Amino acid sequence: MAFKQLIAALSVVLSLQAAQAAVVKSKRAACSNGASVSDESCCAWFDVLDDIQQNLFNGAQCGAEAHESIRLVFHDAIAISPALEAQGQFGGGGADGSIMIFDSVETAFQANVGLDEIVQLQKPFVAKHNVTPGDFIAFAGAVAMSNCPGAPQMNFFTGRAPATQAAPDGLVPEPFDDVTKIINRVNDAGQFDELELVWMLSAHSVAASNDIDPTVQGLPFDSTPGIFDSQFFVESQLRGTLFPGSGGNQGEVESGIPGEMRLQSDSLIARDSRTACEWQSFVNNQSKLTSDFQFIFLALTQLGQNPDVMTDCSAVIPLSKPIPGNGPFSFFPAGTSIADVEQACASTPFPSLTTLPGPATSVAHIPPPPGA
Numbered sequence: 116m117a118f119k120q121l122i123a124a125l126s127v128v129l130s131l132q133a134a135q136a137a138v139v140k141s142k143r144a145a146c147s148n149g150a151s152v153s154d155e156s157c158c159a160w161f162d163v164l165d166d167i168q169q170n171l172f173n174g175a176q177c178g179a180e181a182h183e184s185i186r187l188v189f190h191d192a193i194a195i196s197p198a199l200e201a202q203g204q205f206g207g208g209g210a211d212g213s214i215m216i217f218d219s220v221e222t223a224f225q226a227n228v229g230l231d232e233i234v235q236l237q238k239p240f241v242a243k244h245n246v247t248p249g250d251f252i253a254f255a256g257a258v259a260m261s262n263c264p265g266a267p268q269m270n271f272f273t274g275r276a277p278a279t280q281a282a283p284d285g286l287v288p289e290p291f292d293d294v295t296k297i298i299n300r301v302n303d304a305g306q307f308d309e310l311e312l313v314w315m316l317s318a319h320s321v322a323a324s325n326d327i328d329p330t331v332q333g334l335p336f337d338s339t340p341g342i343f344d345s346q347f348f349v350e351s352q353l354r355g356t357l358f359p360g361s362g363g364n365q366g367e368v369e370s371g372i373p374g375e376m377r378l379q380s381d382s383l384i385a386r387d388s389r390t391a392c393e394w395q396s397f398v399n400n401q402s403k404l405t406s407d408f409q410f411i412f413l414a415l416t417q418l419g420q421n422p423d424v425m426t427d428c429s430a431v432i433p434l435s436k437p438i439p440g441n442g443p444f445s446f447f448p449a450g451t452s453i454a455d456v457e458q459a460c461a462s463t464p465f466p467s468l469t470t471l472p473g474p475a476t477s478v479a480h481i482p483p484p485p486g487a
């Protein structure tokens with residue numbers, strides 16, 4: 116763990132040095148809107164920003180279109196396998212936009228169920244602004260995150276050439292996969308370890324189910340799906356009840372509180388001895404949540420790419436708003452308490468949190484994006 120943190124710290128130092136080197140190499144430029152960017156080519160992305168904030172994200176909302184745009188980043192990027200390549204097969208291109216270019220192939224994969232809608236919604240912006248699908252998916256994901264209060268300052272680098280092949284099936288983890296399979300998969304994809312897997316799953320703080328089970332659409336994974344906070348890590352640790360009618364075979368076994376859905380894989384990773392303490396570490400620790408997610412999102416968006424030849428256009432991405440109220444904070448939803456926690460981290464007690472007042476309420480649905 117200490118070694119892991121050292122590596123993370125070193126990576127941050129290295130990426131800072133790389134960023135500084137990139138700044139020295141390229142000339143800073145001022146865009147027509149007055150913004151200062153590291154390279155003139157970044158300026159065009161401000162037009163894309165204005166367009167998608169208005170016409171994709173319904174006025175910079177952290178709603179279903181934002182949630183699915185974030186999910187699209189992960190499902191495009193993680194589809195890369197050096198292990199398959201070592202066997203002489205094509206292992207996928209990572210963050211290369213293949214999920215949009217070969218959407219009829221990749222959105223038919225079971226793990227990508229429901230992503231066809233956001234791909235169809237994004238495609239016209241790619242054509243209109245003449246950018247590559249890989250760059251656009253990373254951009255839309257970073258902008259989507261910035262629409263969610265509490266999110267870190269998101270990075271965005273350009274330079275992804277269009278994918279030339281569809282990724283093979285079987286590389287995107289599924290909700291019914293076991294923990295070892297998922298850990299092995301992310302390790303193959305980007306040499307990520309089990310702690311970094313937990314960092315990735317922070318994205319489920321701003322997420323809802325989409326076509327996992329068509330009878331129960333748009334069920335959030337925590338009670339605050341419009342805020343990037345640690346509630347996902349609190350509520351996934353609560354004792355769950357079997358999801359009504361699910362049969363448990365779609366990977367959507369449990370609900371911690373009414374109206375919410377818990378993926379089987381999230382439930383297992385929250386309780387596995389390899390991952391449980393890292394899971395719990397995000398409770399009441401917004402700064403750890405944001406810094407780890409900022410790191411892992413950038414790493415994912417560079418899978419299969421050479422970061423040295425990419426251009427840092429992070430200055431285009433807006434800063435997110437702070438969490439409303441007196442946040443950042445973590446709480447037990449009304450009607451729940453420490454007694455409902457299924458403690459899984461053996462070395463550290465669960466943080467003591469206040470319970471929201473009032474009767475238990477149901478979490479509101481978030482209808483998936485309209486089919487295009």
Ligand SMILES: *[C@@H]1O[C@H](CO)[C@@H](O)[C@H](O)[C@H]1NC(C)=O
Pocket residue numbers: 399400403
């Ligand atoms: C938050 O996490 C950081 C990094 O692991 C740690 O140093 C810090 O003590 C944590 N803060 C709290 C309040 O737990």
